[in-house]
Amino acid sequence: MTNPFAALDATEQARLVHAGEVSPTELVQAAVDAATALDPQLNAIIHPRYERALAEAATVDRSAPFAGVPIVLKDLDGTFAGEPYHAGTVHLRDAGYVAPQSSWLFERLVAAGFVVIGKTNTPEFGLVPTTEPVAHGPSRNPWNPEHSTGGSSGGSAAAVAAGVVPVGHAGDGGGSIRIPASECGLVGLKPSRGRITLGPGETESWGGLVARLAVTRSVRDTAGILDAVHGPGPGDPSWAPPPARPYADELAGPSGSLRIGSTVATSDGVPVHPEVAAAVERALGLLRDLGHRVDDASPSQIGDEGFFAEMSGHFLTVYPVWVSQDVDELARMTGTPVVEGGVEPLTWSLAEAGRGVGAVAYADAMEGLRSMSRQVAGWWADGHDVLVTPTLPDPPPRLGAFDATPDNPLAGMFVATRVVMYTMPFNITGQPAISVPLGWTSDGLPLGVQLVGAAGREDQLIALAAQLEAAAPWADRRPGIWAG
Secondary structure: OOOOOOOOOOHHHHHHHHHOOHHHHHHHHHHHHHHHHHHHOOOOOEOOOOOHHHHOOOOOOOOOOOOEEEEEEEEOOOOHHHHHHHOHHHHHHOOOOEEOOHHHHHHHHHOOOOOEEEEOOHOOOOOOOOOOOOOOOOEEEOOOOOOOOOOOOOHHHOOOHHHOEEEEEEEEEOOOOOOHHHHHHHHHEEEEOOOOOOOOOOOOOOOOOEEEEEOOOOHHHHHHHHHHEEEEOOOOOOOOOOOOOOHHHHHHOOOOOOOOEEEOOOOOOOOHHHHHHHHHHHHHHHHOOOOEEEOOOOOOOOOOOHHHHHHHHHHHHHHHHHHHHHHHHHHHHHOOOOOOHHOOOHHOOOOOOOOOHHHHHHHHHHHHHHHHHHHHHHHHHHHOOEEEEEEOOOOOOOOOOOOEOOEEHHHHHHHHHHHHHOOHHHHHOOOOEEEEEEEEEEOOOOEEEEEEEOOOOOOHHHHHHHHHHHOOOOOOOOOOOOOO
């Protein structure tokens, strides 16, 4: 056993500290030992900070809600002062770049008592839903190391799924919290737009599509972390309405029967994998048994090939512009120009394309996405509370499935189009969505089911996810690579 606390979620680990049964140093040392033993198999933690973490554990405020609980931070979606930041790129790796400031989210996590043991692997700029960057190599799924962890928060998901730490920071611009959660058997909530500040380094990212929080092994951890870190920062362009009460108070479940719609329709005409469909049907059966009103209604746009094609067209106009902006930011950060070999072929090709997009075309595409958001979000206004979908249409893919080819640097992006068909629409609308591990393939790989709420209704999603967790517990499942 490398980590005697591996099976405990963050809430329970913090309770042990508050009760005086363990010290923060004991928790952090156990996580460090687990990381040292398992990371050669996982390649999850690319910037270890084990000695600093142990020093910080000795001085942590034991009254903080998550006092002494070890955490990992994704090496994207925020910087941590004094620590390396590579964003999955060779350019920053070779420059030895160290961040001068911390994101407000990271400061809030530390203020909540978390102790950072390291930073985790991520695909370059989070551009594809798998964690296999050229700069640091692939992260491997603890359930089967030949399969992807998902992306872009795949390094964090691998560390949490393997029991190294109970919580990993994550960010989501098209599914990058929910996809790794699904592929690694975790809980992953993408909050509403404006729920979590992106400051001070960013106002919004990818035109407002990016949201940030964590991957966890329990719904109560997700609720507790959201309580600790939510809220805007000065100058944020979007503010989500504050919750009526703490999110942790929602863990008792919904106060009444919810109206829940569902769909497994696909936007490419290829049906979802049968085991994915079975996982969704099982979730719907549980919801019926719990007294909810379940039907097969859904926004007509979800699964509509024409709508998805139009949405993708708008997205593929603005997406290269954002990549160009990210690449230019690398040069500003290091003071040296970015050369073609400093980023991956996909990134270079997208950045080159983005420089050719005119201002009016960009504005028109953004307006198109916002208009489509109204069409989708209107379904909740018409009376449904929650939509249930697969998180992914297929089980976790094998490593290498998103590789560029010599004649097609964009190959991985086109493979990703199917992967994000259920997740991406809700980055565009800004609605909250959570993936919960309610299914498993015949060969033991996790399958997530996605719950989508109306804008600002994380409270309802947490209540419903907690109810499902109680009805179909997943905490006793263990991957082949496990710290316990």
